[in-house]
Amino acid sequence: MKKEQRTGIIIAAHGRHYLADAQGTRLQCVTRGKKTNVAVGDVVDLTLTSPDQAVIDKIRDRQTLLYRSDQYKSKLLAANVTQLFIVVATEPSFSDDLVSRALVAAEAAGIAARLILNKVDVEEGLEKARERLKVYTAMGYPVHEVSAKGRPEQTVDELAPLLAQQSTILIGQSGMGKSSLINLLVPDADIATREISAALDTGKHTTTFTRLYHLDAHASVIDSPGFQEFGLYHLSEGMLERAFRDFQPYLGGCKFYNCRHLSEPQCAVLDAVRAGHIAKMRHELYGQLLHESAQTLY
Numbered sequence: 001m002k003k004e005q006r007t008g009i010i011i012a013a014h015g016r017h018y019l020a021d022a023q024g025t026r027l028q029c030v031t032r033g034k035k036t037n038v039a040v041g042d043v044v045d046l047t048l049t050s051p052d053q054a055v056i057d058k059i060r061d062r063q064t065l066l067y068r069s070d071q072y073k074s075k076l077l078a079a080n081v082t083q084l085f086i087v088v089a090t091e092p093s094f095s096d097d098l099v100s101r102a103l104v105a106a107e108a109a110g111i112a113a114r115l116i117l118n119k120v121d122v123e124e125g126l127e128k129a130r131e132r133l134k135v136y137t138a139m140g141y142p143v144h145e146v147s148a149k150g151r152p153e154q155t156v157d158e159l160a161p162l163l164a165q166q167s168t169i170l171i172g173q174s175g176m177g178k179s180s181l182i183n184l185l186v187p188d189a190d191i192a193t194r195e196i197s198a199a200l201d202t203g204k205h206t207t208t209f210t211r212l213y214h215l216d217a218h219a220s221v222i223d224s225p226g227f228q229e230f231g232l233y234h235l236s237e238g239m240l241e242r243a244f245r246d247f248q249p250y251l252g253g254c255k256f257y258n259c260r261h262l263s264e265p266q267c268a269v270l271d272a273v274r275a276g277h278i279a280k281m282r283h284e285l286y287g288q289l290l291h292e293s294a295q296t297l298y
Ligand SMILES: Nc1nc2c(ncn2[C@@H]2O[C@H](COP(=O)(O)OP(=O)(O)OP(=O)(O)O)[C@@H](O)[C@H]2O)c(=O)[nH]1
Pocket: 118, 119, 120, 121, 122, 146, 147, 148, 149, 150, 151, 172, 173, 174, 175, 176, 177, 178, 179, 180, 181, 225, 226
C-alpha cells in the first residue's frame, strides 16, 4: 500500500513530539531519527503512519526563524513568524533586559516588533511604565496601551486589526497578562489548548509549550511560554551591532572600520551614548551580549 503524503503546519511542540494541522486534521508527528530541529510554525511534508499520526519528512524553507541560545544549545521559538508582540505591564515591573533581548532577536531574524503595555487600568504604575517605554518609542517601536481585564473591548479593537495577514508571536514575562490577551484575541483558545495538550499528552504541563492558533486562513497567533532568560549566543558581532536599531545611524562612523564600540577612540556609537542619543542601558546590554557570545566551551 502506498503511504499517504500530507503537508501540514506545526501547531505545538513538546519535547520531540509535535502536533501538525493538515487542512484541519490534527496529526501527532515525530521526526526521523533524533532530529529536534522542528519549530512551531514550520510547514512540513508528512507521511501518514496512521489516520492521526505521521512522520515529518521535510521542513519547508522558512521565511523567518526566531530562536534563543546559550553556550550549550539553541532553542527554536517559532518559524515563519512575521511579527513579535512583547507584552509588558504596569505591574509587576518588567525587565528592560528581556525586552531589549527580544527586540534584538526580532531585528536579527527580520521580524517586526511591537510592545504591548497591558494593565493600563492600574494607575499607580502607569506613568513609570510610560516613562520607561519612551526609550523604545524613540527607536521606532510602536507601543500599544491596553487593558485585557479593565477594557477588553478597546483592547480587541486596538490589537485585532494588527493581527490581520500576520503570523504573530506573543512573548512576555510571567504575570504581564499574556494569557489574558490571548484569550481575548483568540476565540476558544482555552479549548484549543486543552485539545492540543490532550493530543500531545503533556499532562499537567499545559502552559509550558508553544502553540499556534489559526485566526483565519491568513492569520495566526503563537503563544510562547513565559521566558526568564533570553540568550543570544548565536549572533555574531556583526549581527549584534546591526540588531541594535538605535546603533544603526552611527555604524560606519567610527574611526576604525572594525570598531567593536566598547572603548575604542573616536567611536561614533560611544559618542552617541555620551551625547544621550543611545540609552546607556542599551549599550550595556550590547557589551553584555558581545561578552556572552565570545564565551567558548572547552
Ligand atoms: N488589573 C489588571 N490585571 C490584569 C490585566 N490583565 C491581566 N491581569 C491579571 O494579571 C495576572 C496575570 O495574568 P495572566 O494573563 O495570567 O498573565 P501571564 O502573562 O499569562 O502570566 P503567566 O501565566 O504566569 O505566564 C492575573 O491575575 C490577571 O487577572 C489587566 O488588564 N488589568
